[in-house]
Amino acid sequence: MSFVEYRELIQDGDTAIVFLGHDSMFPVAIKHGSQTQTKYGVIRHSADLIGKRYGSKVTCSKGGWVYILYPTPELWTMNLPHRTQILYSADISIITMMLELKPGSVVCESGTGSGSLSHAIIRTVAPTGHLYTVEFHQQRAEKAAEEFRQHKVDHLVTVKNQDVCKNGFGVSHVADAVFLDIPSPWEAIGHAKCALKVEGGRVCSFSPCIEQVQRTCLSLEEHGFTEINTLEILLRVYDVRTVSLPVPDLGRPGDEKSAAGSDSSELSKQTSACELYKSGVPPRETVGHTGYLTFATLSLF
Amino acid sequence: MEASAPVGGQLISEGDYVVLKREEVFKAVQVQRRKKVIFEKQWIYLDNAIGKNYGTTFEISAGGNLQQKKKEITAAEPKEAGADNRNIIDDGKSQKLTRDDIEALKEKGIKGQEIVQQLIENSTTFRDKTEFAQAKYIKKKKKKYEAVITILRPSTRILSMMYYAREPGKICQLRYDTLAQMLTLGNIHANSKIIVMETCAGLVLGAIMERMGGFGSVIQLYPGGGPVRAATDCFGFQQSFYKALYEFPLNKIQSLVSGTFSSRTAHSDQELALDEESNGSVIEKQDPVTDMDEESSPATESEAMMDINQKETQEGAEGSEVPLGHDKGQNPDKKLFAIEKKRKQDERRRKESEAASLLQDRNADGLIIASRFHPTPMLLSLLEFVAPSRPFVVYCQYREPLLECYTKLRENGGVINMKLSETWLRNYQVLPDRSHPKLIMSGGGGFILHGITVSRDSSASNIRSREKSEEPAPKKIKVEESGS
Numbered sequence: 001m002s003f004v005e006y007r008e009l010i011q012d013g014d015t016a017i018v019f020l021g022h023d024s025m026f027p028v029a030i031k032h033g034s035q036t037q038t039k040y041g042v043i044r045h046s047a048d049l050i051g052k053r054y055g056s057k058v059t060c061s062k063g064g065w066v067y068i069l070y071p072t073p074e075l076w077t078m079n080l081p082h083r084t085q086i087l088y089s090a091d092i093s094i095i096t097m098m099l100e101l102k103p104g105s106v107v108c109e110s111g112t113g114s115g116s117l118s119h120a121i122i123r124t125v126a127p128t129g130h131l132y133t134v135e136f137h138q139q140r141a142e143k144a145a146e147e148f149r150q151h152k153v154d155h156l157v158t159v160k161n162q163d164v165c166k167n168g169f170g171v172s173h174v175a176d177a178v179f180l181d182i183p184s185p186w187e188a189i190g191h192a193k194c195a196l197k198v199e200g201g202r203v204c205s206f207s208p209c210i211e212q213v214q215r216t217c218l219s220l221e222e223h224g225f226t227e228i229n230t231l232e233i234l235l236r237v238y239d240v241r242t243v244s245l246p247v248p249d250l251g252r253p254g255d256e257k258s259a260a261g262s263d264s265s266e267l268s269k270q271t272s273a274c275e276l277y278k279s280g281v282p283p284r285e286t287v288g289h290t291g292y293l294t295f296a297t298l299s300l301f
Numbered sequence: 302m303e304a305s306a307p308v309g310g311q312l313i314s315e316g317d318y319v320v321l322k323r324e325e326v327f328k329a330v331q332v333q334r335r336k337k338v339i340f341e342k343q344w345i346y347l348d349n350a351i352g353k354n355y356g357t358t359f360e361i362s363a364g365g366n367l368q369q370k371k372k373e374i375t376a377a378e379p380k381e382a383g384a385d386n387r388n389i390i391d392d393g394k395s396q397k398l399t400r401d402d403i404e405a406l407k408e409k410g411i412k413g414q415e416i417v418q419q420l421i422e423n424s425t426t427f428r429d430k431t432e433f434a435q436a437k438y439i440k441k442k443k444k445k446y447e448a449v450i451t452i453l454r455p456s457t458r459i460l461s462m463m464y465y466a467r468e469p470g471k472i473c474q475l476r477y478d479t480l481a482q483m484l485t486l487g488n489i490h491a492n493s494k495i496i497v498m499e500t501c502a503g504l505v506l507g508a509i510m511e512r513m514g515g516f517g518s519v520i521q522l523y524p525g526g527g528p529v530r531a532a533t534d535c536f537g538f539q540q541s542f543y544k545a546l547y548e549f550p551l552n553k554i555q556s557l558v559s560g561t562f563s564s565r566t567a568h569s570d571q572e573l574a575l576d577e578e579s580n581g582s583v584i585e586k587q588d589p590v591t592d593m594d595e596e597s598s599p600a601t602e603s604e605a606m607m608d609i610n611q612k613e614t615q616e617g618a619e620g621s622e623v624p625l626g627h628d629k630g631q632n633p634d635k636k637l638f639a640i641e642k643k644r645k646q647d648e649r650r651r652k653e654s655e656a657a658s659l660l661q662d663r664n665a666d667g668l669i670i671a672s673r674f675h676p677t678p679m680l681l682s683l684l685e686f687v688a689p690s691r692p693f694v695v696y697c698q699y700r701e702p703l704l705e706c707y708t709k710l711r712e713n714g715g716v717i718n719m720k721l722s723e724t725w726l727r728n729y730q731v732l733p734d735r736s737h738p739k740l741i742m743s744g745g746g747g748f749i750l751h752g753i754t755v756s757r758d759s760s761a762s763n764i765r766s767r768e769k770s771e772e773p774a775p776k777k778i779k780v781e782e783s784g785s
Contacts, residue, residue: 005493006493006688008664019718021717055688055691055754055755069755070690072488072692074485074488074692089482089486090724092485093484093485093486094481096481096484096485097458097480097481100457102511102514103490103515104514120485123488127492127516199354200356210736213729213731213736217732218733228731230728231727234725234727235722235723236722236725237720238722240704278705280700280703292729294731300356
């Protein structure tokens with residue numbers, strides 16, 4: 001297994017996703033001889049998982065079953081251990097496209113945080129690109145580096161433990177794109193400019209508050225960035241349901257004979273009439289704001 | 302590695318596909334010498350852009366020629382400004398220059414910048430305006446009189462924004478943030494095998510190809526006589542990207558599923574008809590890029606495609622020997638043409654059978670659908686060709702067909718974690734003391750249904766292997782909590 005290339009079979013050392021149904025899943029590190037407890041009973045890795053095909057049904061000891069899924073950055077985002085607030089796939093998608101990331105891109109990122117975006121970037125820039133990620137919190141930096149090793153993508157990423165606002169990204173004029181998710185991004189814009197290739201590139205900064213955006217935009221302008229554009233993306237998820245609405249009883253037409261073929265027959269009177277239809281129902285509560293995304297271009301010419 | 306090199310060089314060269322940008326408006330064109338390009342109501346010749354860097358900004362001078370614009374130092378702050386507009390009266394006489402005066406300035410070929418300066422000097426109310434209003438006035442006049450364009454390298458970001466603004470009908474109203482979701486949710490990346498069915502002028506295909514960087518393979522299913530790739534061409538991919546791009550007709554999918562497909566099957570009537578048509582003497586090739594403002598039916602677009610194919614094969618055939626015809630009365634041109642046609646058909650047939658065998662492996666790593674057709678029957682058939690534990694994404698302009706699709710897939714099984722979603726996009730104006738949302742975009746961006754495939758063979762994987770393994774005795778190991 002590797003986060004940047006699909007494999008068919010489950011192997012020792014893989015990270016897999018155990019899917020229990022109804023949005024309930026968790027990641028598991030596959031290891032010879034170990035076992036995983038689920039509400040449907042135990043899964044023994046050697047007998048039940050290793051050598052099986054990803055996507056297959058696995059019966060647990062109590063007779064219930066789960067699916068074992070191949071880990072994609074999107075599934076990882078939904079299941080990773082949070083060390084910080086993380087970015088979700090809706091924001092990650094637009095960031096990836098607006099930064100024009102593709103195989104071969106060199107990207108600088110700070111902070112690494114829980115590595116949610118990092119995994120998505122690595123997936124996109126592999127096999128020939130590279131991610132330089134900077135995290136000033138030592139434990140978080142170490143944990144991220146360890147995860148990259150576990151997921152067999154450590155050759156595509158360099159983790160640095162330093163303060164990006166003071167010391168920058170530790171590389172200069174190599175990046176096609178820079179991403180900032182830090183409390184004071186305006187202090188890192190100069191370093192972002194240094195990290196970008198001489199011929200220019202794209203930057204993105206993620207901030208929850210408009211005041212942060214304001215200062216970042218001023219800083220971007222001062223440093224000569226163009227095409228400065230702030231946007232926000234909101235994900236709306238719909239539950240698919242069959243809805244039935246009762247038809248109101250407006251009383252029976254008295255002596256008046258209704259037209260032939262009309263619905264007011266004896267039958268419809270006896271059954272309580274309902275209209276059925278399919279609907280995409282928005283959840284009662286949903287995420288209303290994650291953060292503002294500010295994009296800009298650095299161009300020499 | 303060839304594929305890791307950036308597409309094209311740093312400099313704009315003849316034959317490149319580029320994107321012109323003025324303010325927020327984009328247009329994709331191919332650079333050709335001495336060719337008039339119309340952009341934002343102006344004629345332009347791109348000759349002077351050749352040899353310049355991508356990202357260069359040009360001014361349009363007399364005769365539509367481009368002149369590189371120097372990076373300007375921001376003008377000094379205006380000296381005087383009013384506090385509010387209590388004394389500004391709209392009498393229509395604040396501008397001392399008449400329309401004729403302005404026309405005369407333009408006739409003389411005076412730079413836009415100077416015209417703007419003249420307008421400011423001849424505006425009696427300018428000095429009374431607030432700083433913000435002054436800035437707004439200058440911006441408005443600049444937009445009108447200073448024709449400045451930037452030449453950019455094409456990318457999914459730019460092309461998807463361009464198409465959504467200029468040609469939303471051709472891409473089923475697929476908004477660019479929705480396309481971004483599809484690429485991510487579909488886990489599109491290098492070294493995978495992706496099936497795509499789209500009727501979005503080839504924009505979705507191009508976006509997928511960009512994300513794969515020439516590594517892996519793409520099988521495009523197409524309705525009718527051939528895939529439409531007008532937007533794909535705009536990306537200007539290097540030739541190597543097309544090596545692992547296959548196409549397969551949608552109307553042969555059923556035979557592939559049932560196993561009755563044979564690559565020897567004659568081409569459908571429609572294809573033949575298209576061939577016949579494009580065999581006309583010289584068909585004006587429709588350039589879908591420059592004819593952006595014209596409505597063209599899918600049929601004519603695929604015709605254009607055919608023409609391109611034909612051109613390529615003609616170039617290819619030029620070097621090949623032409624056997625002498627025994628038939629003395631036969632026109633050698635016709636003879637040559639028949640040979641070409643044969644070659645073309647053989648080539649297409651070969652590619653098609655390659656695509657068929659790739660599909661028949663039934664191990665694709667993903668499926669992306671974005672078309673004007675009903676998604677349900679396509680999904681139910683095409684998921685057959687996708688390996689288990691792989692993502693699929695279906696786009697639809699409308700929500701209702703996806704509701705049905707969701708229900709059908711549920712009944713059918715073989716998929717889990719399905720989600721029906723939509724994204725909203727909000728742009729902001731961020732300026733000191735003037736920050737607010739620009740415009741809300743909602744509706745018209747389309748809907749997405751995505752999920753993950755799983756194995757359908759329930760019996761085989763359920764049988765517990767009775768082999769001896771290194772299982773430890775199931776006993777609880779107490780983990781000592783460290784008091785950190």
